Amino acid sequence: MSLSQREIGLATRALGELAGGVVQKIQLCAPLRLFIELRRPGQSDRLFVCGESGATRLHLSWDKESSPARPLAFQGLLRAHLTGTRLTEIEQLVDERAVTLTFQGRDCARRLVAELTGRHGNFFLLDDAGKILGLATPSASTRRDLRVGATYQPPLPVTRGEGTERPARFEGLRGAEAISRAIEATYRAIEADSRREAERQARLKPLRAELKRTERAIERARGDLQRCGAAEDELRRGNLLKANQHLIARGQREARLVEYTPEGAREVTLQLDPALTPQQEIEAAFRRYRRWTSGREKAAARIAVLEERLRAIEARLAAVEAVDAKGEAAGVDLDVEGMAGGRHRPKPTAPGDREARTRGALPFREFMSAAGQRVWVGRSARHNDALTFKCAKGNDLWLHVRGLSGSHVVIPLKRGEEASEETLRDACQLARHFSSARDEAAEVSWTRVKFVRRQKDGAPGAVTYSQERTRLIRPDKKRLSRLLGEPFADA
DSSP: OOOOHHHHHHHHHHGGGGTTOEEEEEEEEETTEEEEEEEETTEEEEEEEEOOTTOOEEEEOOOOOOOOSSOOHHHHHHHHHHTTOEEEEEEEOTTSSEEEEEEEOSSOEEEEEEEOOTTSOEEEEEOTTSBEEEESSOOOOSSSOOSTTSBOOOOOOOOOOTTOSOOOTTTTOOSHHHHHHHHHHHHHHHHHHHHHHHHHHHHHHHHHHHHHHHHHHHHHHHHHHHHGGGHHHHHHHHHHHHHTGGGOOTTOSEEEEEEEETTEEEEEEEEOOTTSOHHHHHHHHHHHHHHHHHHHHHHHHHHHHHHHHHHHHHHHHHHHHTOOTTSOOTTOOOOOHHHHTTTTOOOOOOTTSOOOSSTTOOSEEEEEOTTSOEEEEESSHHHHHHIIIIISOTTSEEEEETTSOBOOEEEOOOTTOOOOHHHHHHHHHHHHHTBTTTTSOEEEEEEEGGGEEEOTTOOTTOEEEOSOEEEEEOOOHHHHHHHHTOBSOOO
């Protein structure tokens, strides 16, 4: 909540005592967060002017803020024109939430206009003729010409209904320091709450996205299960065709056969493919039965795992949503990174950086082990490099087939956490499967990521490693089927 018009007037009148101070330093910590250090005989003051949406204000400040890594252009302009000048006047524009600071130099005067209009705050540096020398952010106004070189136009009058102005805070205080300390304390708390809310929403966003992905995956698995529901019908069809094969000839489009059921005999009409022989029709029916039966089992297992994960996400989501404005909630674990991979999610990079992902996609597939731990599998050679050297951390577990080409596999671990035996077996099975061994037995080695090094002048993903342990891994179709049926981060 920004300072109201009356509150800006109160602060401006109190800050009038700064007149005569010489500008020593100007710091622009963000496009609309300006600190001006003024030196008066015997003391220094730091004037803070904020034009950020919902928090526009001005007051003396005792808080320290860091500057951005790359200085803002408007800061350079302000320093060039205002450093060494003397502040001669601070005044509020009549009936507006805008303040003008007038500075007198040796040869000319400069004015800094701070529009503290709530949603659209901005700063304008003017010459002594009122022309705009620069502005903090591009103006969104469609009714005023606020470009560099144009004559500055003050905000258009706003008609306010009688009694709409809220009661002014800080009216009982006297002096610039007392009023400024009260304003600073008020907005320090407001901004802390805003930061906590932003962090809370940042935690909620990946959880909500993961919830939607999981719900969609469940819908797809249920659709697969429904399509596989006709497996028993195909078995019955195959048995009926087999028992009556002598009555069927190639080229028939349908066959009327007698089926014997517990309720008695009944005539059944089966549609046939005229291009197939009776034996091929029978084999096709049994083949569909086997495929659909296997698919039904996989879909049912996948639904069970997905529903369990959905419940875990919903519980974590409810816990984060229950956090109050102060970030307090008894017994709530706010570490949601493990749910959506936030801890290791690659940060955005410039186009020239190493190609760790394609159009924002993660460089790995994510699987869930039987013990509930995550396992990451690199998508390609260049993605292997990104997974191992950008996403993984030093104590994470790294796996690879020994002496063969294949995906890098990583088990991400929290501080002090160890991979369970089940997770290690699952990861070894994935390392074997996503390698040139594929359906054969292979030796799989594992070590900590910190013991993995890139090969000098090697191809992408080529590494050397030490302190490894090795195990012979034979194909385990049941384990692999469970793992491949449950990819949660297949971007």
